[in-house]
Amino acid sequence: MRRTPDPIRDSRDDSARQRALSLPLEEFDPGDPELFRSDTHWPYFDRLRKEDPVHYTSDSMFGPYWSITKYDDIIDVETNHAVFSSASALGGITLVDVTPDLRRESFISMDPPRHTAQRKTIAPVFTSTHLERFAIGIRERSVECFDNLPTNEVFDWVDRVSIELTTQMLAVLFDFPWEDRRKLTRWSDVATTIPGPGGVVATEDERQAELGECVRYFSRLWEARVNQPPKSDLLSLLAHSQGTRDVNPGNFLGNLLLLIVGGNETTRNTLSGSIDALNQHPAEFKKLRNNPALIDGLVQEVIRWQTPVAHMRRTALADIGFRGKQIRKGDKVAMWYVSGNRDEDVIEKPYDFIIDRERPRRHLSFGFGIHRCVGLRLAELQLKIIWEEILKRFERIEMIGEPKRVYSNFIKGYETLPVRIAR
Template identity: 75%
Template sequence: MHGTIDPAEETRQDAAKGLAYSTPLEQFNPGDPELFRTDSFWPYFDRLRKEAPVHYCKESMFGPYWSVTKYNDIMDIETNHAVFSSASSLGGITIRDVAPDLRRESFIAMDQPRHSAQRKTVAPMFTPTHLDQLAINIRKRSAECLDNLPKNDVFDWVDQVSVELTTQMLAVLFDFPWEDRRKLTRWSDIATTIPGPAGLVPTEEARQIELLECAAYFSELWKERIAQPPKHDLLSMMAHSEATRDMDPKNFLGNLILLIVGGNDTTRNTLSGSIYALNKNPDQYRKLRENPELIDSFVPEVIRWQTPLAHMRRTALEDIEFRGKQIKKGDKVVMWYVSGNRDEEVIDRPYEFIIDRARPRTHISFGFGIHRCVGLRLAELQLKIIWEEILKRFGKIELVDEPKRVYSSFVKGYETLPVRIAG
């Protein structure tokens, strides 16, 4: 599964495989966040792709849901907007339903035509010309961050690099008060956590209190933007666009959370995943150090290998037969990107981490169709520049221990990743 596996890890993975293949398919619940926290979900999806690529889970902590696990089947769901809806009013885009009174629209959780109108508002942030300008800022901040890392001491890569650099970028995109930028990280984590003992907040009520603080903070910034001439930051773009300037409070907070999570979780977890992947595959790390020009194919390969968001969800608008299964109107349909990115029928040697793949962009980590990630080029640019700067400075960044993973079947990420920069 990975290039270098310690014996304890191998034993754990063998146990996970044994359990996955001895459990009856009708009892499968691949969305169990505990499987993701322990990184033991892989054999469940391997079996589903082979034996039940469209699978119904009757009961789970998220209620009943369908799983779609093969790459091309996911593509078909992604592009059939007439039948499979993203609308927040039906539950939105994650396996976890949101109570009707707490649902907040964002453009990713909207159907056409409103989706495109709101999405177009922020699209100018990600044009090639503007990305060229952002690149200068990314390189400067990456260099400062990397130059301040301790040598020969163990530190948490997630906190000191992945979180810090992505949060700095978010603060730039929003023109957000610099000294408060870690609030963006907190709000992103709060928005996606599962309340309870394993989550960041004990209850849904506690989550809502923090999200309303986010809304209040941004409302003040919004008032400032409206009073100022248009500027080139995401908040100003929305404040001065016809499609978004009159959003109701729930739509406003929904779009904020979307942009914060989209700009934070994906890049952050792929940056952490890149260190993990290279340490598990030392031959590829050596190849990258000896051939830095391979960064261009290394970046999309990391994004595929990591798959920072494990799934997206749709809701069926009508009864439909799909791959021989009867999906009913109102059913929840979960597209498992993390499984599609390991589909042997589409991707050659999908479990191998190969930084010079011939077609590294054959992956579904950013989604597909109208809901494809609006900031994907920026995510790739950040990773590319950060790794250019890493390779200039450090021979090797060593993984000291296994990471602590996020308790979530939506965000596939790392809470901690202990590393040491070899002197």
Template identity: 75%
Template sequence: MHGTIEQAGEASLREAREKANSMRLEDFDPGHPELFQTDTHWPYFDRLRKEDPVHYCKDSMFGPYWSVTKYNDIMAVDTNHGVFSSAAALGGITIRDAPPDLRRESFIAMDQPRHSAQRKTVAPMFTPDNLDELAINIRKRSASCLDNLPRNEVFDFVDTVAIELTTQMLAVLFDFPWEDRRKLTRWSDVATTLPGPGGLVATDEERMAELNECAGYFAKLWKERASGPPRNDLLSLMAHNDATRNMDPKNFLGNLILLIVGGNDTTRNTMTGSLYALHRHPDQYRKLRENPALLDTFVPEVIRWQTPLAHMRRTALADTEIGGKKIRKGEKVVMWYVSGNRDDEVIEKPYDFIIDRARPRTHISFGFGIHRCVGMRLAELQLKIIWEEIFKRFDRIEVVDEPKRVYSSFIKGYETLPVRIAA
């Protein structure tokens, strides 16, 4: 069974490589979501890094855009927030421009000085002392989740483990009503999905209706937190801070969605990706079982290998130049983290999954500069603890079929991953 599945994957990748190598570069549209859903985007980025590292696509489902594909060029854009804007009003942080009436400011889709003022309000949640406290909670919930997994039957790892654990974590961070916690998962998925027939939502209007429900639910909680004494949860931190206590409704919803998606999508897809990576590299699985101390380097290597957010986007505030290409003011610039993390000029053997890399943190999955992921240490902690707890219980969790991937060139994730645990 496995041989057949993996051979099918290799055949589609071979086909994609032939297609990518025979196409004219000017016809490349590396941001098409189908390439990510089929996991065939790799050859396109390989060729761009070699032949056209700063590439202009003049026509796509998202309009024209520049692709920045090499690690050092991405770093140059990500750290130059004076020239490359994240502002929601200019289109925000994804390749897809939100329709003007749906644009919501959040501190990730905001420039200085307001960005840092709002970001600082939630930073206390991720201090070392607070992470130590959260670790106790994460371990207890991970143990409970794993103890209740079925034996000798196929189940979906994404829903049963990855979504459940990250949704529980979000509910703790927001002090959100426990029985309603799956609403957080739904709102996260709705916020990042591409509307269309057969998708989670058919139209932007439908999406907005669900996100307004999210805003209404949180507004009630906000009122409670704002009128009570300060507490240690994300809502209370924002409700009691001058930079965020008087946010307009769009900014309020924008920051909520940012924190929900940041705490949900990225961690759950890396958690699933960690199991899939070990399945694809059984030698590394053995190495990790024999030496669990390697979890410290395994975690950042998984985050690089998976790259849970494929890209971040900026808008040029002035005419500028990257890699010898002239970028005009107002043009869309997409930093492909997924490509930077496979750049062999910076990362040795980037396609290999090596859990004891000498410099495993040389990756760009969390972004860089002022917008670097505020919760990255928490994401690493969750991943480390779940594997410590898995190793206490199971020899292995067997992947029985290929994952179904998300139709998105922003969220690089999994819809399902069928697995089984032997009795």
């Protein structure tokens, strides 16, 4: 369903489209974070998919890199571990290059077989038995959150709902001190930010100082878990598992930040995105209200539509010819999930928001293959329960003005989302 016309958005989109069409392809830099903050990246990826689906950017704030923009091509790169590496020693999973002394290895920035051993450590947390237990708490926390929201006044949905509910879930997963749970949100934001004026942190030194606080805090919790009988929380599993209990400090922090960011950013920004999407497509909200059984479809569609992780990066281990282009050993390669999820050759009417699609799970938002998000079922469960409780209470959640988006080409998310709930 096409969105409701909006003069401000339409003018902005038209300007972005005209610039994307007039700019020479060799000047394209689809990873410019400003494109994502202004929500004007779409026409650049549209043109790349049609004219140059494997594109080389020779100069950017992140250095030179390749862009893979088609759905099937992304899968081919994602599954070719012999040539395309996610290893942190080569730069890791984002376009941002980190100096070797600051690189922190996690299982998502490892290649097999080391990746497999560390991933298996936390997999038991996301079994069906645990999910059934989590569901009870998710519903209780959702009820408390929604029953305490203000009505007939503007408030920030990101802060009051998206951050609060996802941070509470993270605190449960880590068995983290409840009163300090917002530290998890802060560390997630710091870990994924691009330092600069007006950003989450101004400099890389500030970023590292806050991540140092994260290490010290979790080190204290780690020591306590090591000296306790094993429990089912993530930190206890990491502390007692043979594959992760003796890792170096960099690997320790890397795995922690991966779990914090993965548990926070995906659900948090998809939950905010669901409000944005349904405000733009009120006919779909009416469809949902008339048939709440469509919540499962809504969850998958908004995960695709939002694509909370815009890209993952790989590094070429050898020269390779790929779709007529020559990728050299050491080159950075960005798999743009945000583009693959709008690929017209794979997804019918990809710019339409349709909560009853025939194949709703056909998206790349959780990655593909061995690096596919280990907590995806929990993310889906959270979103489903939250929307079940929303439909019980609210006729409409109205966006008031434009949201403020994150300055990042990695996390595609919202800083603020002003809304009003009429009673």
